[in-house]
Amino acid sequence: MNTRALSSIFTAELRLLVRNTAVAVSALLMPLVIGGMFVVSGLQQAPAAGWGFYVALMLLTVFGMSGCIAAAGTLTYRRDELYLKRLRCSEASDATILAGVLAPVVVVTVVQCLLMVVVTAVAAESLPANPVLLVAVIVFGTVCSVGLGMATTGFASSGEQAQTVATPVFFVLIGTAIWAATDLAEGLSTVQMLSPGGAVVQLTQLAYTGAPLSETASGALPALGGLVAWAVLGAGAAKRYFRWEPRH
Structure with missing residues (x-):
């Protein structure tokens, strides 16, 4: 991978992301607003089961908006401007081009997720006992x-x-999380843990329970397997359906 080309594309895309109002709102502003609402709601409810579910909703909001919606908008705008086509005429490989264009979206998504965790830690004095699970999420x-x-x-x-x-995609993530939350106290079913929102809820809840990782492994493995499967599905779908040429 051409490091210089990757760096140049990343820098240019980061500027364009901030300047594009529609993408900037979905990637930067809306996740913070909705995340703040979840924090306020959690503080009012004083959840006895901990902050796992609220953090899960915050992370899913970031995944849906900063990740999925922003990636879709960014790539389509660049494709329709023939920017991607021009880059393919350069020495940069296809992998380098896509990595450079999507890198700002990935960075923003990860930073927003970490920000949600920090805000929860400051506002609710709640830190994950098993941060490894949270990192996996x-x-x-x-x-x-x-x-x-x-x-x-x-x-x-x-x-x-x-x-x-x-x-x-955003509504599916949030919807399956709320569906899973209805049975969170009794324990999620296998189907719920294999859903994208349910997997995130299960893993995030276990990350905040305070129990050692060795004791939560049996509950974490099915959800982790489900989330990994969804990641593979997302990557596979991207390879199958992404188009370099404008779609008319």
């Missing part, structure tokens, strides 16, 4: 969401349409 959740966002570009003919097409 952030890594695989980012891969899944960015991959699905990349895949949706194959079904959209404009940047605005791409963001609209990617929006249902």
Whole structure:
């Protein structure tokens, strides 16, 4: 991979991301606003089961907006401007081009996730007892969401349409998380743990329970397997449906 080309594309994309109002709002502003609402709601409810579920909702919001929707909009705008096509005429490989264009989206997603964890720690004085599980959620959740966002570009003919097409992914993430939360006290079913939102809820809840990782492994493995499967699915869908040429 051409490091110099990657750095140049990343720098240019970071500037463009901030300047594009639609993408900037979905990637930067909305996750912070919704995350703040979840923090306020959690403080009012004083959750006896801990902050795992609220942190899960915050992370899923970031995955849906900063990851999926922003990736879909960014790639489609660049594709329709023929920017991607021009880059393919350079010495940069396809992998370098895509990595450079998506790197700002990935960085923003990860930073937003970490910010949600920090805000929860400051506002609610709640830190994850098993940070390894939380790191796994952030890594695989980012891969899944960015991959699905990349895949949706194959079904959209404009940047605005791409963001609209990617929006249902956000609702699926939040919807499956709320569905899983209805049985969180009794324990999630296998189907719930294999859903994207349910997997994140289970792993995040276990990350905040305070029990040693060795004691939570049996509950974490199915959810971790489900989240990894969704990450593989997102990457596979991106490879299958992403298009370099504008879609008319």
